[in-house]
Amino acid sequence: xxxxxxxxxxxxxxxxxxxxxxxxxxxxxxxxxxxxxxxxxxxxxxxxxxxxxxxxxxxxxxxxxxxxxxxxxxxxxxxxxxxxxxxxxxxxxxxxxxxxxxxxxxxxxxxxxxxxxxxxxxxxxxx
Numbered sequence: 001x002x003x004x005x006x007x008x009x010x011x012x013x014x015x016x017x018x019x020x021x022x023x024x025x026x027x028x029x030x031x032x033x034x035x036x037x038x039x040x041x042x043x044x045x046x047x048x049x050x051x052x053x054x055x056x057x058x059x060x061x062x063x064x065x066x067x068x069x070x071x072x073x074x075x076x077x078x079x080x081x082x083x084x085x086x087x088x089x090x091x092x093x094x095x096x097x098x099x100x101x102x103x104x105x106x107x108x109x110x111x112x113x114x115x116x117x118x119x120x121x122x123x124x125x126x127x
Contacts, residue, residue: 074119
């Protein structure tokens with residue numbers, strides 16, 4: 001599905017989005033591993049942020065100038081989700097995944113990265 005989505009954009013835009021996504025993921029992973037700030041408590045806040053993101057996405061269909069704000073907010077929300085999921089995997093704070101949740105944890109990280117990429121791609125390639 002991502003390959004099909006990328007076929008609608010020029011290769012230059014896709015490679016720029018890949019590079020930006022890689023830089024964001026590496027920086028946020030290093031931050032999540034080295035910080036003493038606990039992000040594992042904010043699961044409820046992130047859920048509300050995703051619901052608001054869905055509502056804003058519906059409004060941006062009718063109001064075109066909201067698209068840029070929608071994409072930036074999407075990158076921000078899923079960047080925080082990446083920190084949240086990384087800290088849950090590491091388990092050095094209060095909440096953590098149990099050993100049997102490794103597939104779910106890997107899927108969460110994958111979806112965070114893919115969503116960051118899609119929002120950056122949409123932001124760079126908006127016509």
